[in-house]
Amino acid sequence: MIDRRLFTNFDWGLLGLVLLISGLGVINISSATASYALSGTPYYVKQIYWIFAGLVLIVFVCSIDYHILEDFSYWLYGGLLCLLLLVLVAGKSSMGATRWLHLGLFSFQPSELMKIVIIMAYANYFTRTPVLNGLGFKELLFPLLLLAGPVLMIMKQPDLGTASLVFMIALSILMFVGVRIATVFSVLLATIPGAFLAWYFYLRDYQKERILNFLYPERDPLGTGYHIIQSKIAVGSGGFLGKGFMHGTQAQLHFLPEQHTDFAFSVFSEEWGFAGCLVILLLYFSLILWGLSVAKRCNDRFGKLVAVGVTAMLFWHIIINIGMVIGLFPVVGVPLPLFSYGGTSMVTSMIGVGLLLNIQMRRFMF
Amino acid sequence: MKGPRFIKENPLTDTRLHTLSLTVAAMFLLLLIRLWYLQLVEADSFKDLSESNRLRIVPVAASRGTIFDRNGKILVSNRPSFTVAAIPQEVKDKETLFDRLARLLGIQRAELTEKWEKGKGRAKYHPVILASSITRDQLEILEENRPGLPGVDVQMHPVREYPHGTMAAHLLGSLGEMSEKEMASELFEQYNPGDYVGKSGLERAWERELHGANGGRQLEVDAMGRVLRTVSEVNPSVGNSLVLTIDLDIQKSTEEAFGEQAGAAVAMDINTGEILAFVSKPDFDPALFAGRLPQQQWNDYLADVRHPLENKALKGQYPPGSTFKIITALAGLEEGLIDLNSTVDCKGSYVMGNKKFNCWNRRGHGVVNLKKALRESCDVYFYTLGERLGVDKIAYYAKKFGMGAPMGIGLESEKSGLIPTMGWKEMKYKKKWLRGETIPVSIGQGYVLMTPIQLVSMISTVANEGTVFRPYLVKRIINQEGKTLKAFKPEVITRTGIKAQSYRLVKEGLLAVVNEPGGTGGVARLSEVKVAGKTGTSQVVKLSEKRGPAPYKYRDHALFVAFAPFENPEIAVAVVVEHGEHGGSAAAPIAARMLRKYFEGKGAVRKSVRGGGRMHSGTDDETPKSEVVTPEQEPVEDYGVKHD
Incomplete structure (x- = not known):
C-alpha cells in the first residue's frame, strides 16, 4: 500500500501553507484570549494540540487510497445520517442548539463532518452517473434528495450556519458538474414568488423579525448589531499597519464577541492592520488556488470532484467568515478555517486538507 | 457497478476550473476592497471610535405581567428592587471603593470582593453586581455619597410582590434565576443571563406571556464613566397579564x-x-x-x-x-x-x-x-x-x-x-x-x-x-x-x-x-x-x-x-x-x-360569622365508636382477611 512514489509525490508545499495559516491562527488566539481570566490550559496551547490532532488525521486520511473511500462514500453518508438523527434525539445542548454527541471521552458534532461526507457522496454519485448535457430537473432530483436529509436535520438542531454551508458546498459541486442554464433560471424564477408567498402567508412575525435582524443587524442594536459595529470598529481602527500584537484595544477590552472563535479575524485585523490582512488573504487565496490545481491535475472524476468539493468547503468558510467580520454579510456562526479557535473546525479542515493531499500524491498512479 | 472512471474527454473540463478560479479571485478582491475601505479610507473615523469606545450596553429588565383573579383583584404584581453594581473599567481604586461600600451598606467587605471576583473574565464595561435588594435606607445613603463612589451604578429592577402572602402559592408558582439549561434552550434565547423566570405553577406555564421583552440602552460614556448620550435604546415591554378563573x-x-x-x-x-x-x-x-x-x-x-x-x-x-x-x-x-x-x-x-x-x-x-x-x-x-x-x-x-x-x-x-x-x-x-x-x-x-x-x-x-x-x-x-x-x-x-x-x-x-x-x-x-x-x-x-x-x-x-x-x-x-x-x-x-x-x-347566603357549615347531630358520621381506630374501609393490601 505504501509506495515510495507516494512519499516523493507528497505535496509538502500545501502542508506548509496549511501549517503557516494555522500557526498565525495560534499567535492570534494567544492575543485574543490574553485578557481572559482563565484557569487551566490556555486556548492557544489547546489549539496547538488540535493542530497536532489534525496532523495525525492527515496522515490517517492520506494512508487510505481515496479510491477505496469512494466505495465507502454511501456507507459513510448513511452512518452519519443516523448519527445526526441520534443528535436530534439524544444530543447535548449547548448555546441553545443541540449539536454535540458524546462518545465516552470526547464529544463531536456530526453536522460538521457532514460537510466532508456530502462531498464524498456527491463525488461518488456523479462518478457513476454520466452527465451529458448538464443537469436538468430530472437529473437533480436524486442529488437534492441526498442533500435534503442532512440539511433539514442540521437546520432542526438548529444550526443554520452549518446547514447553509453544507448546502453551499453541494451547490458548488453541482455547478461544477454543470447545471443547465434553463434550470438555473427556472429555479431563480420560482424562488422569488415562493419567498414572497412564504413571507406573507407562512412565516410568523417573530420569524420575520429574526430574518430582518439577520439581514439588517442595525435593527438589533443590542444584539448582533452591536457585534457588527464593534467588529467594524476593530477592523477599521487597525489602519494600515495595525495597533500591534496584544495591543488591540477592541480585543483586549472585550468589545468583540466570540473573539477567539468566529471573530478571530477581527482581532487580527485590529492588531496587524491592512498589511496583515493582505498577507492572510493572500495565503487563503493561494490555498484555494492550490486546491483547484489539485483538481486540475487529478486524472479521475471522483478525485476531481472531491478536490473541488473540499476547496469549495474551505472557500465558503473563508468568504462567509471574513465577510461577516467586516460587515459585508450577515452574522452566521461560521469559523475561519485553520485560524479560529476550535477543535471541531480544525479537525474538519484538516480532514479536507488530508483529502487534497491524498488526491495530489496519487495523481500519477495510473 | 463502477461508472466510467477513466474518461478520455473529461467533461469536467479545465475551462470550468478556470472559471472557478476567476470567481474565487473576484470574491477575494471584494473582501480586499472592503478591507481597504475600512482600514485605509475610513481608518481615522474608526480609530476615533475605538479610542473613545465607551459604548456600553445596559440591560433593562422587563416587568412581568400581573396576575389577577376573576374579579380583577391583584394576586401578584411587581415592586422595584435596587441592585448595586460596579463597572470594572470605571473603577479606579477598588480597595477604597470596597471599604466605602462596605461601610455605607453595612455589609462584609469579603462579600463584596467575592462577588467582584466572580465577575472577572467578562467585558470590562459589564456591570458586576455587588449587592442585591438593598433597602430604601441603604439606597438613600448610597445616593448621598455617590460622588465618592466612582464606577458604582445603582440599578432598579422589578421583583414580584405578593399582596396576599402565601395565598395560592402553588398555583401562582415561584420565580427563580434562569438555570444554565434554560439559558441554552431556544425558548429563552431572548433572555439575559440572570433573568428571573417562572419555575413552577402559572408563572412557569405562562412564562412566555408574563415575561415581557427585555430592553436595553446602548450608552456612550466618557472616560469617567459619565453617560454622554444614549446611542440607541430599546424599551422593555411589560409582559402580558393573566386574568384567572380563580375567585x-x-x-x-x-x-x-x-x-x-x-x-x-x-x-x-x-x-x-x-x-x-x-x-x-x-x-x-x-x-x-x-x-x-x-x-x-x-x-x-x-x-x-x-x-x-x-x-x-x-x-x-x-x-x-x-x-x-x-x-x-x-x-x-x-x-x-x-x-x-x-x-x-x-x-x-x-x-x-x-x-x-x-x-x-x-x-x-x-x-x-x-x-x-x-x-x-x-x-x-x-x-x-x-x-x-x-x-x-x-x-x-x-x-x-x-x-x-x-x-x-x-x-x-x-x-x-x-x-x-x-x-x-x-x-x-x-x-x-x-x-x-x-x-x-x-x-x-x-x-x-x-x-x-x-x-x-x-x-x-x-x-x-x-x-x-x-x-x-x-x-x-x-x-x-x-x-x-x-x-x-x-x-x-x-x-x-x-x-x-x-x-x-x-x-x-x-x-x-x-x-x-x-x-x-x-x-x-x-x-x-x-x-x-x-x-x-x-x-x-x-x-x-x-x-x-x-x-x-x-x-x-x-x-x-x-x-x-x-x-x-x-x-x-x-x-x-x-x-x-x-x-x-x-x-x-x-x-x-x-x-x-x-x-x-352571589348574595344567596347570608354572611355568617362562623363561615363553616353547621354541625349537625344525630348521625354516626362515619366515626367508628370502637376504641381501636378502624378505618371506614378495608385496607389496601390486607383486606381484613380472616381465615375461617
Whole structure:
C-alpha cells in the first residue's frame, strides 16, 4: 500500500501553507484570549494540540487510497445520517442548539463532518452517473434528495450556519458538474414568488423579525448589531499597519464577541492592520488556488470532484467568515478555517486538507 | 457497478476550473476592497471610535405581567428592587471603593470582593453586581455619597410582590434565576443571563406571556464613566397579564378553613370547567424565591413531612375512597345490575371465598338500597355490586369520566391518577388480576388513585349529568392597557354518554348524604342552598400496622366531594385532607366553607360569622365508636382477611 512514489509525490508545499495559516491562527488566539481570566490550559496551547490532532488525521486520511473511500462514500453518508438523527434525539445542548454527541471521552458534532461526507457522496454519485448535457430537473432530483436529509436535520438542531454551508458546498459541486442554464433560471424564477408567498402567508412575525435582524443587524442594536459595529470598529481602527500584537484595544477590552472563535479575524485585523490582512488573504487565496490545481491535475472524476468539493468547503468558510467580520454579510456562526479557535473546525479542515493531499500524491498512479 | 472512471474527454473540463478560479479571485478582491475601505479610507473615523469606545450596553429588565383573579383583584404584581453594581473599567481604586461600600451598606467587605471576583473574565464595561435588594435606607445613603463612589451604578429592577402572602402559592408558582439549561434552550434565547423566570405553577406555564421583552440602552460614556448620550435604546415591554378563573374570596376562605391541616381543595364551575379555587396546603412563601432563598428556609421546606413545596392539588394522587362509589353506582345502573329498589343485606362484612371484607360499620347496615348505600356509605353494598361488575367494567365507566389521565389543566406535570384494569396489572406486574382485588376497587381503594382535580371534575360531571369540561385556570390574557389579547372558552373534553336517569338516582343519594339523618356528610349542610356530596376516607397503610392512636403519617386521608345547588348545580368542590382521618368530619367542613363563600358572593347566603357549615347531630358520621381506630374501609393490601 505504501509506495515510495507516494512519499516523493507528497505535496509538502500545501502542508506548509496549511501549517503557516494555522500557526498565525495560534499567535492570534494567544492575543485574543490574553485578557481572559482563565484557569487551566490556555486556548492557544489547546489549539496547538488540535493542530497536532489534525496532523495525525492527515496522515490517517492520506494512508487510505481515496479510491477505496469512494466505495465507502454511501456507507459513510448513511452512518452519519443516523448519527445526526441520534443528535436530534439524544444530543447535548449547548448555546441553545443541540449539536454535540458524546462518545465516552470526547464529544463531536456530526453536522460538521457532514460537510466532508456530502462531498464524498456527491463525488461518488456523479462518478457513476454520466452527465451529458448538464443537469436538468430530472437529473437533480436524486442529488437534492441526498442533500435534503442532512440539511433539514442540521437546520432542526438548529444550526443554520452549518446547514447553509453544507448546502453551499453541494451547490458548488453541482455547478461544477454543470447545471443547465434553463434550470438555473427556472429555479431563480420560482424562488422569488415562493419567498414572497412564504413571507406573507407562512412565516410568523417573530420569524420575520429574526430574518430582518439577520439581514439588517442595525435593527438589533443590542444584539448582533452591536457585534457588527464593534467588529467594524476593530477592523477599521487597525489602519494600515495595525495597533500591534496584544495591543488591540477592541480585543483586549472585550468589545468583540466570540473573539477567539468566529471573530478571530477581527482581532487580527485590529492588531496587524491592512498589511496583515493582505498577507492572510493572500495565503487563503493561494490555498484555494492550490486546491483547484489539485483538481486540475487529478486524472479521475471522483478525485476531481472531491478536490473541488473540499476547496469549495474551505472557500465558503473563508468568504462567509471574513465577510461577516467586516460587515459585508450577515452574522452566521461560521469559523475561519485553520485560524479560529476550535477543535471541531480544525479537525474538519484538516480532514479536507488530508483529502487534497491524498488526491495530489496519487495523481500519477495510473 | 463502477461508472466510467477513466474518461478520455473529461467533461469536467479545465475551462470550468478556470472559471472557478476567476470567481474565487473576484470574491477575494471584494473582501480586499472592503478591507481597504475600512482600514485605509475610513481608518481615522474608526480609530476615533475605538479610542473613545465607551459604548456600553445596559440591560433593562422587563416587568412581568400581573396576575389577577376573576374579579380583577391583584394576586401578584411587581415592586422595584435596587441592585448595586460596579463597572470594572470605571473603577479606579477598588480597595477604597470596597471599604466605602462596605461601610455605607453595612455589609462584609469579603462579600463584596467575592462577588467582584466572580465577575472577572467578562467585558470590562459589564456591570458586576455587588449587592442585591438593598433597602430604601441603604439606597438613600448610597445616593448621598455617590460622588465618592466612582464606577458604582445603582440599578432598579422589578421583583414580584405578593399582596396576599402565601395565598395560592402553588398555583401562582415561584420565580427563580434562569438555570444554565434554560439559558441554552431556544425558548429563552431572548433572555439575559440572570433573568428571573417562572419555575413552577402559572408563572412557569405562562412564562412566555408574563415575561415581557427585555430592553436595553446602548450608552456612550466618557472616560469617567459619565453617560454622554444614549446611542440607541430599546424599551422593555411589560409582559402580558393573566386574568384567572380563580375567585380570591373563595380561595382565601378555603385556605383559612384548612388551618394547619395538609391537603388540597379545588372548586370548579360546573357549567364551564373554570377553576374557582385551587389550594394546596401547607404552602410556601413565594416571595422568598423572588430573592435569594435562605438555605435554612429551603432545608426546612424540604425536611417538612407535609411537603409544603409540593402542589398537592395537581400532583397529589390519593385513593378516592368512598367518593368512588359514585362511579361504581353509575356503572351498576348503566349495566342494569341494580335499580332503585335492588337491595343488599349488610351484616357488617362481605365474604368471598375464604376472605372476609369488612364494612366500615361492623354492626352492619341491614337491608340497604342504592340511596341508603350512598347515604350511609355502606361498603358491603358496593362490594357486592363491584364483584358483579368486574374491575374492567368499573374502569370502563371511570374512564368515561376522563379518569386515569391528566385533565389538562395547563400546569406542568399534572398527574394522571390510576384506574386499574386486568390488562393494566398484567402489563405492570406480569400477574393475573385476582377476583378479590376488585372488591377494594369498588370502594375506591386498592390500586385506584385520583388527583384532587380529577375528583372535582368527577363530581362536576355527575352534577351536570354527563359533560366533562376541561378544567382551566386562565380566563383571559390582557396587555398592559387592559385590552384582551386572548380569551379562553369552556372546552368539552368528552361526554360520558350515561343516561340522565342514572345520574338522577345517584344524585338523590348524594343529596341524602348531606341532608338526611344517617348521612355521612351532614356537616356540609347549608340552610339556604341544597348541597349534595359524598364523603370518603382513604386508607394510607394496612390495618395490621395500625393499632392504637395512629401516628400522623399513618392516619387515613379524609375526602369530600360536593356540588350545589342541587336542582341547578353551579359549583363543585373536592377536598382532600391528608391524614384527616374522616371525610365527614375533616373534609366536609372545608367544603362547606367553600360553598358558603361562593353563595355569599352571589348574595344567596347570608354572611355568617362562623363561615363553616353547621354541625349537625344525630348521625354516626362515619366515626367508628370502637376504641381501636378502624378505618371506614378495608385496607389496601390486607383486606381484613380472616381465615375461617
